[in-house]
Amino acid sequence: MYVAVKGGERAIENAHAWLAEERRGDVNVPELSVAQIREQMALAVSRVMAEGSLFDPDLAALAIKQARGDLIEAIFLIRAYRTTLPRFGTSAPIATDSMACDRRISATFKDVPGGQVLGPTFDYTHRLLDFKLAADGDVAEAPQRETDQADVPHVTDFLNREGLIEEAPHDDTAPRDLTREPLEMPADRPLRLQALARADEGFTLSLAYSTQRGYARNHAFVGELRIGTVDVEMDIPELGFAIDIGEITITECESVNQFTGSKTEPPQFTRGYGLVFGQTERKAISMALVDRAMRWEELGEDNLGAPVQDTEFVLYHSDNIKATGFLEHIKLPHYVDFQSELELVRQLRREAGAADMQEAAE
Amino acid sequence: MKDHIDTNADRKAWMGLLAKAPEGQVATLLDASCKRPDHTWLRPPEIGSVMVRGRAGGTGAPFNLGEMTVTRCALRLSCGTVGHGYIQGRRKADAEVAALVDAMMQTPQADRVRTHVLTPLADARDAARATRAAKAAATKVDFFTMVRGDD
Numbered sequence: 001m002y003v004a005v006k007g008g009e010r011a012i013e014n015a016h017a018w019l020a021e022e023r024r025g026d027v028n029v030p031e032l033s034v035a036q037i038r039e040q041m042a043l044a045v046s047r048v049m050a051e052g053s054l055f056d057p058d059l060a061a062l063a064i065k066q067a068r069g070d071l072i073e074a075i076f077l078i079r080a081y082r083t084t085l086p087r088f089g090t091s092a093p094i095a096t097d098s099m100a101c102d103r104r105i106s107a108t109f110k111d112v113p114g115g116q117v118l119g120p121t122f123d124y125t126h127r128l129l130d131f132k133l134a135a136d137g138d139v140a141e142a143p144q145r146e147t148d149q150a151d152v153p154h155v156t157d158f159l160n161r162e163g164l165i166e167e168a169p170h171d172d173t174a175p176r177d178l179t180r181e182p183l184e185m186p187a188d189r190p191l192r193l194q195a196l197a198r199a200d201e202g203f204t205l206s207l208a209y210s211t212q213r214g215y216a217r218n219h220a221f222v223g224e225l226r227i228g229t230v231d232v233e234m235d236i237p238e239l240g241f242a243i244d245i246g247e248i249t250i251t252e253c254e255s256v257n258q259f260t261g262s263k264t265e266p267p268q269f270t271r272g273y274g275l276v277f278g279q280t281e282r283k284a285i286s287m288a289l290v291d292r293a294m295r296w297e298e299l300g301e302d303n304l305g306a307p308v309q310d311t312e313f314v315l316y317h318s319d320n321i322k323a324t325g326f327l328e329h330i331k332l333p334h335y336v337d338f339q340s341e342l343e344l345v346r347q348l349r350r351e352a353g354a355a356d357m358q359e360a361a362e
Numbered sequence: 363m364k365d366h367i368d369t370n371a372d373r374k375a376w377m378g379l380l381a382k383a384p385e386g387q388v389a390t391l392l393d394a395s396c397k398r399p400d401h402t403w404l405r406p407p408e409i410g411s412v413m414v415r416g417r418a419g420g421t422g423a424p425f426n427l428g429e430m431t432v433t434r435c436a437l438r439l440s441c442g443t444v445g446h447g448y449i450q451g452r453r454k455a456d457a458e459v460a461a462l463v464d465a466m467m468q469t470p471q472a473d474r475v476r477t478h479v480l481t482p483l484a485d486a487r488d489a490a491r492a493t494r495a496a497k498a499a500a501t502k503v504d505f506f507t508m509v510r511g512d513d
Contacts, residue, residue, distance in 0.1 A: 055414065055430035056451060085411040088432055093415040093424045100491060102498050110505060118501040144496035154420055168419025175425045177413065189418055190425035197416075197427050231378070232414055232430065236448060241370045244378030245412060245432055246450025254419065275416045277428055 023068050037061035046249070046278025047071055051320060052078025053179070053198040055248045055277050072200075072320050079321050092233045092242060096252050096275070098151045101228040103281075106155045108221045108256055114152040119227060155224035156254055156271065165256065165269045185312050192294055192315065193287075197276055199318035201283045207308045208289035216293045216306035220272065223256035227279050251280045255288040262300030270299060290314065376467055376480055380460040381449045383483055389459045395478030396471070398462060399439050407435040407447070407454035433457040443468050 024031065038045055038061035048060040052075045060078060067073035103119025106112050118124075120142075159165050175190035183195065196204060211218055231244045253274035261267035272292025274284035293308040303309055317323065380388060392398065411429040418425060434448045435457045445465025447457040466475045 050428070053428040054411065055428060058451070059431065082411065082429060085409065085429070085431070087429070088410040088412050088434060090413045090426075091415055093417045094427075096416070096420050100495065102494065103501075116503040117498050118503065119498055120501075142497045143500040144493065145500040145502070147492075147495045147499035156419075168417070168422030170421055171417075171423040173423055175415070175423065177426050179413075179426070179429075190423050193416070193418055193425040194427070197425075231382075232412070232450075234412055234448075236446070238436070239373075239377075239446060241374055243374050243381065243448060245381050245448050246430055247382045248414065248430060250427075252420065271419055273419050275427055 023066075032065060034058060034061045034065055037064050043279055044069075044071060046280050047201060047283070048074045048078055050277040050280050050283060051075045051198055051200060052082065053277075054078050054082045072324055076321050076324070089234050091245070092235070094230045094232060094248075094250070096226070096230060096250070097154055097157075099226055099228040099230045099250075099252070101152050101226050102279075103228070104152055104224070104226040106222070106224045108223050109155055109159065112155050112158060112224075114150075152226070154254065156256070159223070159256070159269070166259075166265075166271055168271065168273075183315060185315075187311055187315055189291075189295065189298075192311065193273065193275070193291060195315045195318060196274075196287045196290060199287070200320035200323070201280070201286070203318050203320070204283060204286040204290055207293075207314060208286035210306065211289050211293045211308050216296065216304050216309045218257045218259075218270075218289075218292055218301075220255040220257050220289050220292060222285060222288075223254045223271070225251070225253045225281055225285065227251045227281060249278055251276050251278065251284040253281070253284040253288040255285070255292055257292050259299070264300035270295070373464070373467070377446070377448065377460075377464060379480060379483055379487065380447070380463060382487070383449075383456070383460075385451070385453060385456060387483065387486070388456060388463060388479060391479045391482055392459055392463060392475070395474065398459075399466065401437040401439050401445075401462065401465070404436040404438055404444065405434070407433055407457045409433050409452045409454070435461050437461045437465065439465050439469070441469060 038057050041061070041064060042057075044064055045057050045060045048063055048071055049055050049057065051071075052060065052063070054060075059081065060074065063074035063077040063081075064071065066077060101114075101117060101119070103121060104114065104117045106116065110116070156165055160167065173190075175194065176188070178191060178194055183191070187195070210216075212220070227249070229247050229249050232246045232248055233242050234245050235242045251274070255272040255274075257270045257272065259265070259268055259270040270292065272288035272290075272295070274287030274289075274291065276284045276287060290308055293306070294311050294314065296303065296309050307313060410432055412432050413429050414427045415424045416427040417423065430450065431452050432448060432450060433453050433456070434446070435454070436444065436446050437458070438444050443465045445461040445463070445468070447459075447461030447464060449457050449460050463475055463479055466472065467480075
């Protein structure tokens with residue numbers, strides 16, 4: 001029950017003033033600029049763009065600053081801002097096979113055309129704290145090597161010459177959009193992918209991990225992981241043709257899964273798909289595994305009762321803004337609710353006490 | 363008909379280049395080469411979003427990936443030529459200059475604008491891409507077992 005109450009305005013104002021001061025921290029320490037966050041906290045910026053579901057590095061960096069580094073709070077700010085924007089239209093589906101790849105690896109095919117390109121990765125670092133970073137920040141420019149800069153085709157295209165991999169046939173059905181209509185079950189794959197692309201990284205990671213540990217086990221390999229930039233093209237009605245309206249950094253993961261066949265499908269490798277804004281490979285791999293697990297019905301697999309197979313459970317709990325909104329609202333004043341609960345407990349006690357007395361008397 | 367298509371291809375290319383240009387760069391190049399022509403607004407700069415789509419498995423059914431910010435505007439030069447600006451991000455001043463360049467490219471000033479604005483812009487973009495690609499190439503793994511063109 002919600003009842004409007006007055007009071008607390010000054011306390012709230014003062015709390016906000018103190019928040020601003022605490023956000024700034026020690027004034028003897030130089031203030032962070034939004035550009036510094038954008039450039040040097042780039043992976044936090046990527047996460048905020050992905051889960052905020054809005055590609056704009058400057059805005060994400062601003063949100064991180066405002067949220068004092070609380071990424072879910074920053075994502076909340078981005079989601080709120082996003083709702084104020086008029087939507088100009090919808091892009092053509094991005095062509096990830098023409099991505100300018102910073103990184104492109106395959107765990108399944110060593111000699112893929114285009115090669116294994118590691119990119120600026122944490123992999124193979126020793127995870128030892130680097131105290132040089134606490135001193136000055138001069139870095140040497142990274143080495144370069146000649147390149148032909150040709151498009152790098154997807155790994156599955158090569159694998160599929162034998163027809164052993166499930167295909168993803170071309171389709172132009174307009175997808176449902178959960179930002180425009182309520183998320184209703186059953187959710188088809190495009191809707192699931194939209195929800196997963198903006199889902200909480202931690203939740204997605206845990207679900208993906210659960211599939212690896214045996215809950216709806218579908219042994220996954222990273223068929224391909226790529227990070228880079230793609231052009232975004234949109235039809236402009238007033239021009240009568242399509243133009244590039246920008247360029248975004250994205251991470252794409254295709255998982256390849258063992259599949260012994262089912263009632264409806266022959267033995268083959270099946271695929272899971274992850275596509276996420278920014279440099280977000282943990283999330284993209286997790287998304288691919290969860291996407292694959294949620295396809296159990298379409299592939300004729302058994303429902304093993306694993307959490308990840310419960311699409312409704314996954315989709316209704318994957319959004320960290322919905323989750324945090326509902327979770328955190330219980331700390332806001334519920335005085336009236338609580339007052340009535342208190343009354344109820346008192347009454348139950350009185351009744352129990354009366355019953356005891358009656359029993360004793362009999 | 364063919365001419366019409368070619369005109370679009372050229373315009374499509376410059377509009378894409380303008381959309382992705384770094385903040386302030388088009389303005390710097392334009393202002394260094396000429397005085398900005400007068401214009402009236404058909405649509406003053408406005409900030410909005412575009413829903414970006416991907417495809418399941420890279421090639422399958424489309425899905426909504428998330429939105430990106432876009433600024434757009436439309437203007438008319440005093441000669442009547444109309445220019446459109448559609449650029450990435452929230453940059454009203456850059457959208458204006460993009461629309462100006464788009465309009466000027468349809469006037470006798472086109473060659474001048476191409477030489478002083480579009481060409482340097484494309485060169486800078488190509489150089490940045492090439493550097494990034496070369497850094498990526500330097501992280502390409504050479505496996506010891508790889509056969510390297512014997513003889």
